[in-house]
Amino acid sequence: MLVLDVCSSSGLEDWSPDLQKAKVYEKILLDLILGELPPGARLDEQSLAARYDAGLAGVRDALGRLALEGLVIRRARSGTTVAPLDLVDLRQGYEARALIEPHCAGLAARHASKADIAAIKAVFDDAEAAAKARDLPALVAMDQRFHAAVARASGNLALARILIPLQHKAARFWVFSFGGATEAELMADIEQHREVADVIASGDVEASRAAMMRVLSVTPEAVQRPPVEA
Known part of the structure; x- marks a missing residue:
């Protein structure tokens, strides 16, 4: 399995690479970079949890961090989508x-x-x-x-x-x-x-x-x- 190993370099003390949310974050991040999750795609938390064999809490935390980075867009009532290539x-x-x-x-x-x-x-x-x-x-x-x-x-x-x-x-x-x-x-x-x-x-x-x-x-x-x- 590919590992980006960026969580340990992020300066976010509560994102140790050993944590489940960090592992989920890096898996989603790699798929975003590679286009496996294409621009504009809707990201359903349940589907992501099944795809990455992870808990919903870890998926939500990972999407929250990716939203802060501008890689996904989260909107109330309309859910989360992959950010466009701007x-x-x-x-x-x-x-x-x-x-x-x-x-x-x-x-x-x-x-x-x-x-x-x-x-x-x-x-x-x-x-x-x-x-x-x-x-x-x-x-x-x-x-x-x-x-x-x-x-x-x-x-x-x-x-x-x-x-x-x-x-x-x-x-x-x-x-x-x-x-x-x-x-x-x-x-x-x-x-x-x-x-x-x-x-x-x-x-x-x-x-x-x-x-x-x-x-x-x-x-x-x-x-x-x-x-x-x-």
Whole structure:
């Protein structure tokens, strides 16, 4: 079973990854990202509980968190639906990530522990096999774990809380855009992420920022970067 492993990086102390609601949240999240629960689909709590072999309370808590992230829409009397793929929302989220995520990579280069570095580097260990098999679910899970691990390694919990939901939204579009990607294109994307891990491990703050910007396809001129604090 794929595990996104983002709950432990979310900064929400009552969302331990061992809790049932956290497990249900990650299962629903992955299906939202992959389009298994398509935009506009109505989400019935009873059906979701049966689908994920979970209790209703865990499903409700998971949907509540996903609503806060803007991935589902909950309305009184009309129920819960999957949020549409909104291009304006995507652009605004991308602009926010372009400012925050390179900064987090720079902070990670300065503050990451050996355990943080090991976690970041280990994410793409099985990536060649996933790319060869065009296993998008596995690649999505790796991508989400990677960016969550970098956010956590930054040591700035406030930034991680902002960044991780933005990454979840962006992943829905990543799946759409990479649906026809070749093995070579998938591997090129993986190698860009590995470069980020390597430069964070080296402790080079500026190189870490630049490497993350390449992952995001952001030019230096497009980002007004906040200084990294000691």
